[in-house]
Amino acid sequence: MWLTRKPRERRENSISIAAFAAAILLALGLAVSGWGLGLESSLRDWRDQMRVSPATGDIVIVEIDGKSLEALPTWPWPRSHYAQAIRKLDAMGASQIAFDVDFSSRSDPENDAELARAFAAIAQPALLPTFRQRNSASAIESYTEALPIEEFREHTFVASVNVVPAANGRIIRYPNGVVTNGVARPSLANMLARSDGEVGNAFRVDQAIDINTIPRISFIDLVEGRVDSARVRGKHAVIGATAIELFDRYPTALFGVQPGVAIQVQAAETLLQDRVRSETGQVLPLLVTALLLAGLLAAGGRSKRIPVPASLAAIAVGAVVVGFALALDQRHLIYVELTAPIAFVVTFFAVQRILVAAVNLEAERMTDTATGLANHNALGQAVRSDDAVFAARIADFSDVGSLLDHDAQVQLEVAVARRLQIAAGGAEIYRLEPGTYCWIAGTLETEQAEALFVSARALFNAAFTTGDERFQLTPAFGLAKGDFKGAATTAKYAASEGRLWASDADEQQRSTQFKMRILAEIDDAIESGAITVVFQPKIALQTGLISGAECLVRWTSPQFGQISPAQFIPVLEDKNRISGLTHFVFDTAVRRLEEAASLGHALNLAVNISAQLLSDPGFIAEIVRKLRIANFAVDCQLTLEITESAPLADSTTAKEALNRLVDAGARISIDDYGTGQATLNYLQDFPAQELKLDQSFVRGLVTEAKDQIMVRSTIELAHALGFAVVGEGIEDEAILNALRELGCDYGQGWHTGRPVKWERFLKELNARPTQGVAA
Numbered sequence: 106m107w108l109t110r111k112p113r114e115r116r117e118n119s120i121s122i123a124a125f126a127a128a129i130l131l132a133l134g135l136a137v138s139g140w141g142l143g144l145e146s147s148l149r150d151w152r153d154q155m156r157v158s159p160a161t162g163d164i165v166i167v168e169i170d171g172k173s174l175e176a177l178p179t180w181p182w183p184r185s186h187y188a189q190a191i192r193k194l195d196a197m198g199a200s201q202i203a204f205d206v207d208f209s210s211r212s213d214p215e216n217d218a219e220l221a222r223a224f225a226a227i228a229q230p231a232l233l234p235t236f237r238q239r240n241s242a243s244a245i246e247s248y249t250e251a252l253p254i255e256e257f258r259e260h261t262f263v264a265s266v267n268v269v270p271a272a273n274g275r276i277i278r279y280p281n282g283v284v285t286n287g288v289a290r291p292s293l294a295n296m297l298a299r300s301d302g303e304v305g306n307a308f309r310v311d312q313a314i315d316i317n318t319i320p321r322i323s324f325i326d327l328v329e330g331r332v333d334s335a336r337v338r339g340k341h342a343v344i345g346a347t348a349i350e351l352f353d354r355y356p357t358a359l360f361g362v363q364p365g366v367a368i369q370v371q372a373a374e375t376l377l378q379d380r381v382r383s384e385t386g387q388v389l390p391l392l393v394t395a396l397l398l399a400g401l402l403a404a405g406g407r408s409k410r411i412p413v414p415a416s417l418a419a420i421a422v423g424a425v426v427v428g429f430a431l432a433l434d435q436r437h438l439i440y441v442e443l444t445a446p447i448a449f450v451v452t453f454f455a456v457q458r459i460l461v462a463a464v465n466l467e468a469e470r471m472t473d474t475a476t477g478l479a480n481h482n483a484l485g486q487a488v489r490s491d492d493a494v495f496a497a498r499i500a501d502f503s504d505v506g507s508l509l510d511h512d513a514q515v516q517l518e519v520a521v522a523r524r525l526q527i528a529a530g531g532a533e534i535y536r537l538e539p540g541t542y543c544w545i546a547g548t549l550e551t552e553q554a555e556a557l558f559v560s561a562r563a564l565f566n567a568a569f570t571t572g573d574e575r576f577q578l579t580p581a582f583g584l585a586k587g588d589f590k591g592a593a594t595t596a597k598y599a600a601s602e603g604r605l606w607a608s609d610a611d612e613q614q615r616s617t618q619f620k621m622r623i624l625a626e627i628d629d630a631i632e633s634g635a636i637t638v639v640f641q642p643k644i645a646l647q648t649g650l651i652s653g654a655e656c657l658v659r660w661t662s663p664q665f666g667q668i669s670p671a672q673f674i675p676v677l678e679d680k681n682r683i684s685g686l687t688h689f690v691f692d693t694a695v696r697r698l699e700e701a702a703s704l705g706h707a708l709n710l711a712v713n714i715s716a717q718l719l720s721d722p723g724f725i726a727e728i729v730r731k732l733r734i735a736n737f738a739v740d741c742q743l744t745l746e747i748t749e750s751a752p753l754a755d756s757t758t759a760k761e762a763l764n765r766l767v768d769a770g771a772r773i774s775i776d777d778y779g780t781g782q783a784t785l786n787y788l789q790d791f792p793a794q795e796l797k798l799d800q801s802f803v804r805g806l807v808t809e810a811k812d813q814i815m816v817r818s819t820i821e822l823a824h825a826l827g828f829a830v831v832g833e834g835i836e837d838e839a840i841l842n843a844l845r846e847l848g849c850d851y852g853q854g855w856h857t858g859r860p861v862k863w864e865r866f867l868k869e870l871n872a873r874p875t876q877g878v879a880a
Contacts, residue, residue: 502540653709800834
């Protein structure tokens with residue numbers, strides 16, 4: 106097939122547009138619905154991991170840790186301990202002292218007084234926590250504050266420590282402060298960082314600040330004088346609980362479960378390091394990504410020298426967007442949300458590749474792989490019911506082809522197609538099989554056909570040259586309306602009659618007469634012996650021994666000569682006359698099995714059963730009766746091969762019929778597997794023990810990669826399901842060896858044994874041992 110670039114470009118553009126639309130819809134759905142929040146959270150954690158950095162060290166945590174609780178066992182501690190810590194920190198030069206400890210209730214008056222005196226004595230006012238709490242008992246939404254007791258507030262600042270964990274338990278967002286009953290309370294983090302912020306709003310805590318790098322000193326070490334003043338001097342000191350048994354702990358994205366005081370300091374460090382970032386949301390980066398890809402695709406489409414593949418363009422755009430977002434991360438600038446852009450790029454890439462693969466597969470299905478010409482599938486889609494379909498058949502092309510190697514034959518066929526295209530006025534030429542071609546001419550009067558065919562024949566007066574060989578080829582032509590198979594058949598008929606051309610009317614009349622003669626003569630042909638049964642050996646591939654044979658029919662007609670089963674069996678099936686012929690072959694097989702058994706041969710004979718007979722209860726009952734009274738040894742077996750030439754009208758009835766046949770002792774084989782009706786549903790639904798690979802796959806096993814894949818996968822599937830596998834159409838040693846290497850169980854073909862009469866087959870059996878019946 107001679108393709109121009111423009112149709113291919115249009116097809117690729119259509120694929121890109123479809124993929125773009127699917128990608129933008131899915132990504133927008135994620136962005137608008139919020140379904141991508143979980144993915145965005147995971148992406149943020151990954152991005153934060155790449156920019157982890159230490160705390161400033163300006164804030165130190167004084168830990169109420171396990172060691173301190175053990176040294177000072179009475180809990181809650183007497184407030185004199187906190188007074189002692191305040192005096193120590195002040196003496197060591199701490200710039201500020203803060204507490205993440207609840208002082209909202211009174212304790213021993215003497216201890217409360219001592220702590221109040223300590224607050225009053227230090228240089229900088231301490232920061233004490235306040236908690237806003239909702240009044241759950243109130244019908245109206247209202248709040249109260251858990252403030253430090255009054256004498257503590259006289260010489261301290263009060264800071265809010267309210268935090269709200271997200272659904273995953275983490276402290277993601279931190280408030281600048283809260284308003285309780287009209288009073289604004291800045292947050293502890295804002296006051297530690299001396300950062301302004303609108304009370305009521307919140308900022309995102311930077312999860313990349315390494316909590317483990319925040320300086321810590323043990324409370325007991327501080328009060329007992331074991332801490333170097335250099336660790337405190339000039340720094341903010343926050344006293345809070347870190348001991349596990351005090352239960353003030355939260356999960357973090359990167360550093361595991363951490364105490365609440367550490368989260369407070371991480372929030373303060375976010376402000377100190379100026380890491381509060383605005384966020385783009387999903388829609389803006391999605392639109393930017395989509396515009397970049399659209400622009401790149403448009404630029405690639407305009408480029409004649411270096412077109413940009415759409416999938417590569419998507420990867421490039423995705424890399425640019427992600428790289429830009431990561432660069433902003435490293436500078437702690439605006440946070441670009443990536444879920445929607447990534448979803449867009451991934452969806453575009455996946456859909457585009459799937460559509461390309463589907464289109465390529467369809468194009469491959471529409472193309473003859475040998476010559477590159479359009480094939481019968483493409484013709485079947487192109488032809489309309491009122492089209493005039495022309496066919497050309499090269500007489501004796503198979504004889505010419507046998508003289509050429511594969512490449513030379515391909516060159517010859519392409520040359521023939523080019524001459525036909527001239528005669529067809531530039532119309533596309535379709536190759537149906539070697540030496541047979543078709544084209545469509547739209548509507549055309551039959552009277553015009555004669556002149557067209559005469560002109561076409563004249564183009565073949567010049568010989569064809571292939572390598573050193575010259576060939577004179579003679580075409581015959583056929584014409585049919587809306588039916589390319591009919592056109593091909595009439596061309597074949599014209600070639601056989603030595604005519605220039607024939608129409609479908611000629612062939613239809615001839616075909617009708619032929620069918621009528623078949624139907625009229627079939628019974629007499631069986632009775633007179635004009636129809637006989639021959640036996641094609643079936644061998645076990647791993648041993649090379651004969652395991653059985655397939656019973657085939659041969660008809661020698663006084664008028665028509667040798668009539669192929671492919672000609673008369675479809676006629677009998679179409680007119681529901683196949684039953685009589687099947688009984689004749691079945692009875693012959695039973696007699697031959699009985700004879701083989703009497704001679705000591707374990708043999709398996711196969712008889713073809715048309716699928717339509719499985720819906721005939723009378724036929725099934727008679728075959729079951731014959732199986733039950735058959736007198737051949739247990740080692741011998743009769744296999745019924747279900748042909749796919751007629752579709753199953755009722756699969757339930759067919760399955761029941763097959764079960765009855767199996768119960769009566771028959772073995773079931775699925776014939777022509779891989780074509781027509783013989784598909785996976787046979788394996789799933791029917792009680793078969795064997796499948797036969799269609800010879801169209803076997804013959805191309807050595808040269809065609811697709812056939813190799815088909816055969817290998819079918820054998821593996823069949824063996825996994827417990828089926829024996831027979832390969833048909835073994836025409837040479839290379840195919841035989843290939844089937845054996847793939848693990849095929851049995852084989853038949855002209856290379857392993859041609860169909861012969863029973864006497865000759867029996868002589869072969871007597872000359873060498875048999876394999877035995879297939880499992």
